Amino acid sequence: MVQRIVIENCSIATVDADDTEYADGHVVIAGDRIESLGAGRAPEGLTDVVRRIDATGHLVTPGLVNTHHHFYQWITRGLATDHNLFDWLVALYPTWARIDEQMVHAAAQGSLAMMARGGVTTAMDHHYVFPRGTGDLSGAIIGAARDMGVRFTLARGSMDRSEKDGGLPPDFAVETLDGALAATEATVREHHDASFGAMTQVAVAPCSPFSVSTELLREGAQLARRLGVRLHTHGSETVEEEKFCHELFGMGPTDYFESTGWLGEDVWMAHCVHMNDSDIDAFARTGTGVAHCPSSNARLAAGIARVPDMLAAGVPVGLGVDGTASNESGELHTELRNALLINRLGAHREAALTARQALRLGTHGGARVLGRAHEIGSLEPGKLADLVLWKLDTLAHASIADPVTALVLGAAAPVTASFVNGRQIVADGRLSLADEDAIARTTREEARRLAEIAARA
Numbered sequence: 001m002v003q004r005i006v007i008e009n010c011s012i013a014t015v016d017a018d019d020t021e022y023a024d025g026h027v028v029i030a031g032d033r034i035e036s037l038g039a040g041r042a043p044e045g046l047t048d049v050v051r052r053i054d055a056t057g058h059l060v061t062p063g064l065v066n067t068h069h070h071f072y073q074w075i076t077r078g079l080a081t082d083h084n085l086f087d088w089l090v091a092l093y094p095t096w097a098r099i100d101e102q103m104v105h106a107a108a109q110g111s112l113a114m115m116a117r118g119g120v121t122t123a124m125d126h127h128y129v130f131p132r133g134t135g136d137l138s139g140a141i142i143g144a145a146r147d148m149g150v151r152f153t154l155a156r157g158s159m160d161r162s163e164k165d166g167g168l169p170p171d172f173a174v175e176t177l178d179g180a181l182a183a184t185e186a187t188v189r190e191h192h193d194a195s196f197g198a199m200t201q202v203a204v205a206p207c208s209p210f211s212v213s214t215e216l217l218r219e220g221a222q223l224a225r226r227l228g229v230r231l232h233t234h235g236s237e238t239v240e241e242e243k244f245c246h247e248l249f250g251m252g253p254t255d256y257f258e259s260t261g262w263l264g265e266d267v268w269m270a271h272c273v274h275m276n277d278s279d280i281d282a283f284a285r286t287g288t289g290v291a292h293c294p295s296s297n298a299r300l301a302a303g304i305a306r307v308p309d310m311l312a313a314g315v316p317v318g319l320g321v322d323g324t325a326s327n328e329s330g331e332l333h334t335e336l337r338n339a340l341l342i343n344r345l346g347a348h349r350e351a352a353l354t355a356r357q358a359l360r361l362g363t364h365g366g367a368r369v370l371g372r373a374h375e376i377g378s379l380e381p382g383k384l385a386d387l388v389l390w391k392l393d394t395l396a397h398a399s400i401a402d403p404v405t406a407l408v409l410g411a412a413a414p415v416t417a418s419f420v421n422g423r424q425i426v427a428d429g430r431l432s433l434a435d436e437d438a439i440a441r442t443t444r445e446e447a448r449r450l451a452e453i454a455a456r457a
């Protein structure tokens, strides 16, 4: 027996290919899939309906998809607040190098909880700090996502270019080339699920050109393609990175990535702020995706990514929170607004990014970037039932003319319900499967413990 949940009397933004919307409609969930949706009430005579939700005053959208994050940073928020990327990294690496499994698990819970209660149904974590002898960090992160019911991609990161090789991280924070590749392959083999509706996937994710050797990039790309998983890294984030690439490799970041096998439709990169026309063409030609992180780019004064130009060229673009050491809010729904506002900065840019384009970046765009647009990212029959009910009938939003505008440009909207695979993970703004207050206490304790260990080192 397939159990049905009927949601009625709501506005719906499907984010399908035609941007179909219903001012007053219904969605029927059957098991883990969307069975039907449309205008008006649900069809009569549905069997096995276990729940009917009167969603009056709500907008229903696909669940938000986060495409770039570093969960461990949840316990180092609010530090080095007035630094650019390189100074910020150098200030924080010594603390980050002291993390252990217990800290990483708590930080993952904090990061996931914050996103889930704000409408994220698919999360990712780019984790690249693996100090020796600190336990099973990948397992701890994946376990936290599983417990909270959030769909998840672990981008198994790595660093092997330390200060002695001209890189940025200190020696004690990096792995060896062979060690990083072997551990990444083991993580893929243990955790990656390639099936439709998978809750856990793994990507190969060396950290960045200035913290990773050319061999690790090249062999990482080969490993990912041999295993049939996706590739992720940071790219073209700052002017300093651009200068670094020209000095060390005699070319800009995008050409360097292309020379190491890092452009392709199985690749997505965070930031891509400093891209010229030929870089954008290369991304469009190869189908390489972008995780746009507007708040982090602003916080670190990295610059403004050319998202409207990327979209016009056909580059797949999703949104990213980025680590919460450079975006303390840890929310993705507010990135819809920030993406729109930041991409309009400048004269005559009033139509550079619309509210509907911003919603698309945070849903279908993200699904595409993660290689999952056939499963999630829009509300269509047969797709997985990952969807959010946003409450828009209270003081903050009730007088805003249009629900999508209310969601994107209004204050952060409360989530009445959020579903992943048809399973409810948020109810009335609170996590259904985890205790937020306990997570808040634990993360504060772990942040203190890390600060004390780092101060003693």
Ligand SMILES: [Zn+2]
Residues within 6 Å of the ligand: 068, 069, 070, 234, 270, 322, 323
């Ligand atoms: Zn990042």
